[in-house]
Amino acid sequence: MTNGRFKxxxxxxxxxxxxxRxxxxxxxxxxxxxxxxxxxxLMKGNESLYKEFTWFEYKNFTYGTRLADNRLGNYERIAAS
Structure with a gap:
């Protein structure tokens, strides 16, 4: 939601x-x-660093990952070379 501003x-x-405990x-x-x-x-130059996704898509993807995995990596836009 912060477009990479806050980690x-x-x-x-x-x-x-x-x-x-x-x-x-x-x-x-x-x-x-x-x-x-x-x-x-919070957008940098009016372009999102991430593809839009639904909460369902995110939850469905994260169930197949480990806690240490980067769970937003699947939604990052690839920088143009």
């Missing part, structure tokens, strides 16, 4: 093994048919 931070939890999970997202695209105010 997501990858993180992992380090448990110390002494104190118990409590994890909470929250699922949220738009309707499956919702189109995902960069916000117009």
């Amino acid at each position: 997501s931070v990858r993180h992992r939890v380090l448990a110390n093994g002494i104190n118990p 409590l994890s909470m999970i929250y699922f949220g997202g738009p309707p499956l048919s919702e189109k995902i695209a960069p916000l117009p105010s």
Whole structure:
């Protein structure tokens, strides 16, 4: 949504093994048919760095990837040479 302006931070939890750890999970997202695209105010030169996709397409693709994979790589536009 930021068209590459802000990068997501990858993180992992380090448990110390002494104190118990409590994890909470929250699922949220738009309707499956919702189109995902960069916000117009964050576009560089009026061109998106990513192809438009639906939330369903993104979820369907990510189910086949590992957590460490770049999940937006499938939607990046290839820079013209």
